[in-house]
Amino acid sequence: xxxxxxxxxxxxxxxxxxxxxxxxxxxxNTDCHPxxxxxxxxxxxxxxxxxxxxxxxNTLNMLVEAGVIQEVYTEPGGCARYDANTMRHHHFVDTxxxxxxxxxxxQVPTLEKSLDGKYKVKNYTVTFYGDRAEDx
Amino acid sequence: xxxxxxxxxxxxxxxxxxxxxxxxxxxxNTDCHPxxxxxxxxxxxxxxxxxxxxxxxNTLNMLVEAGVIQEVYTEPGGCARYDANTMRHHHFVDTxxxxxxxxxxxQVPTLEKSLDGKYKVKNYTVTFYGDRAEDx
DNA sequence: GACTGCTTTAGACTAACTCTAAATTTATCC
DNA sequence: GGATAAATTTAGAGTTAGTCTAAAGCAGTC
Numbered sequence: 001x002x003x004x005x006x007x008x009x010x011x012x013x014x015x016x017x018x019x020x021x022x023x024x025x026x027x028x029n030t031d032c033h034p035x036x037x038x039x040x041x042x043x044x045x046x047x048x049x050x051x052x053x054x055x056x057x058n059t060l061n062m063l064v065e066a067g068v069i070q071e072v073y074t075e076p077g078g079c080a081r082y083d084a085n086t087m088r089h090h091h092f093v094d095t096x097x098x099x100x101x102x103x104x105x106x107q108v109p110t111l112e113k114s115l116d117g118k119y120k121v122k123n124y125t126v127t128f129y130g131d132r133a134e135d136x
Numbered sequence: 137x138x139x140x141x142x143x144x145x146x147x148x149x150x151x152x153x154x155x156x157x158x159x160x161x162x163x164x165n166t167d168c169h170p171x172x173x174x175x176x177x178x179x180x181x182x183x184x185x186x187x188x189x190x191x192x193x194n195t196l197n198m199l200v201e202a203g204v205i206q207e208v209y210t211e212p213g214g215c216a217r218y219d220a221n222t223m224r225h226h227h228f229v230d231t232x233x234x235x236x237x238x239x240x241x242x243q244v245p246t247l248e249k250s251l252d253g254k255y256k257v258k259n260y261t262v263t264f265y266g267d268r269a270e271d272x
Numbered sequence: 273g274a275c276t277g278c279t280t281t282a283g284a285c286t287a288a289c290t291c292t293a294a295a296t297t298t299a300t301c302c
Numbered sequence: 303g304g305a306t307a308a309a310t311t312t313a314g315a316g317t318t319a320g321t322c323t324a325a326a327g328c329a330g331t332c
Contacts, residue, residue, distance in 0.1 A: 015329065017279065036319075052281045057320060076209045077216055077289095079319055092255055101255075108250045111262060114243060119228055122266040126247060130258040151298065153310065172288075188312045193289065213320090215288055 012066040022046045023059045027069055033081040033100040036060055074100050074127055090126040101132060148202040158182045159195045163205050169217040169236040172196055210236050210263055226262040237268060 005024035009016055022043040027034070034042065036056055044051045060082055063069045070083045074093045081100065090103040103126075112121050141160035145152055158179040163170070170178065172192055180187045196218055199205045206219045210229045217236065226239040239262075248257050 015278070017329075019280075050281075052283095053319095054282080054321080055280055058279080071212065073209070073212045076207065080213055092251065092257075095258070103251065108247055109245050111244055111264075114245060115228065115239065115264065118269050119237075119264065120267045120269070121228075121264050122231070124262055124264040126260055126262050128247075128251065128255065128257050128260040131256045133254050133256070151309065153298075155311075186312075188314095189288095190290080190313080191311055194310080 008068060009066075012068065014062065014066055018047055018049075019051060019055050020059050020062075023056065024063060024068060027063070027082055027084045031085070031102070033072060033074075033083050035079050035081055037079075039082065072100070090128070092128040092130070092132065094132045095129050096131055099132070103128065144204060145202075148204060150198065150202055154183055154185075155187060155191050156195050156198075159192065160199060160204060163199070163218055163220045167221070167238070169208060169210075169219050171215050171217055173215075175218065208236070226264070228264040228266070228268065230268045231265050232267055235268070239264065 005021050005028055006016060008028065009020060009024055014020065023039060026039060026043050032038075036053075039060065040051065040053060040056045043056075060069070060071075060080075063082075064071050067086060068084065070086055072081045072083045072091065073079075074081065074091050075098075083102070085102050088105045090105065090108055092101040092103050093099075094101070108126055111124055111126075115121055141157055141164055142152060144164065145156060145160055150156065159175060162175060162179050168174075172189070175196065176187065176189060176192045179192075196205070196207075196216075199218075200207050203222060204220065206222055208217045208219045208227065210217065210227050211234075219238070221238050224241045226241065226244055228237040228239050229235075230237070244262055247260055247262075251257055
C-alpha cells in the first residue's frame with residue numbers, strides 16, 4: 001500500500017505542487033536509495049509538463065529540511081542518495097551491485113562511549129562494505 | 137623529524153620528480169587531512185616551476201594507488217581529503233572546527249560480526265561527529 | 273476571481289575533478 | 303656525459319553534480 005505523500009507534505013506545512021507530490025510519493029515508496037538523477041528519470045514522465053533538474057534538487061533539499069527524507073553518502077566521493085527511512089540507521093553497501101541496505105540502528109553495538117572524554121560524540125555513522133547473499 | 141619521502145617513493149617503485157617529492161613530503165609530515173586544494177597551496181611555492189592542479193591530482197591518486205596515503209571523505213558531499221596514516225582507522229569530525237582526528241581502529245569495538253549471516257562484511261568505517269575539547 | 277508571493281523552468285554558473293595533447297623531464301644505456 | 307624512449311608535467315578544455323538567476327507560472331488567500 002502506497003504511503004500518502006500529500007498528507008505527509010501538508011502536515012509539514014509544505015505547499016503542494018504536482019512536482020513535489022510525485023517526487024515525495026516516489027521516495028516514500030521505494031527503498032532503493034536513488035540519486036537525484038534517478039529520481040528525475042523515475043518521475044519525469046509522470047508529469048504533464050517538462051520537469052527541470054533544478055526542481056528535483058530544490059524539492060529534495062526541501063524534503064530533507066522538512067525531515068521527510070535523509071541525504072545519504074555511501075560511496076566515497078560519490079553523489080548524494082536519498083532515503084525516506086528517517087529513523088536513525090546505518091548502511092551496508094554491496095560492493096558488487098552497488099545496492100545500499102538499511103541496517104537498523106539497534107543491530108549495531110552502540111559506540112557512543114568508545115572514545116575517551118576528550119571527544120564529545122553527538123552522532124556517528126557506520127558504513128559496512130561487502131557482499132550480500134541472494135538479494136530479496 | 138621529517139619522514140624521508142624520497143626513500144618512501146623509491147621503495148614503492150615510483151619515479152621521482154620534484155613535484156612528487158614535495159607533495160609526498162608535505163603529506164607524510166602533517167596530520168591535518170588536507171584537501172587537494174590545500175596540498176596545492178602548501179607546496180606550490182616550494183617548487184621553482186609553476187605547479188599545475190592536474191599534477192597535484194595525478195600525484196595524489198598515484199600515492200593512493202601506491203598505498204602511501206589514503207583518501208578520506210568525512211563531510212557528507214564534501215571533497216576528498218588525504219591522510220598519510222594508512223593504518224586501518226576511523227575518524228572523528230569536530231563539527232565546529234571542521235578538523236578531523238584519527239581514531240585508532242582498536243579503540244572502537246569490532247563490528248564485523250554484528251550483521252547477520254546474509255551480509256558478508258569485508259570492511260566498515262565509523263565516522264564520529266561532535267566536539268573535541270582543547271585541541272592539542 | 274484577483275492578487276501576492278512562492279514555485280518552476282531553462283540555462284548560466286561553480287567546484288572538484290578528469291582528460292588531452294604538446295612540451296618537458298626522468299632513468300637508462302652506451 | 304650525451305642520446306634515447308617512456309613517463310611526467312602543464313595549461314586549458316571537458317565533465318559531473320549541484321546551485322543560482324531571472325522570468326514565467328501557479329497555489330493558496332482574501
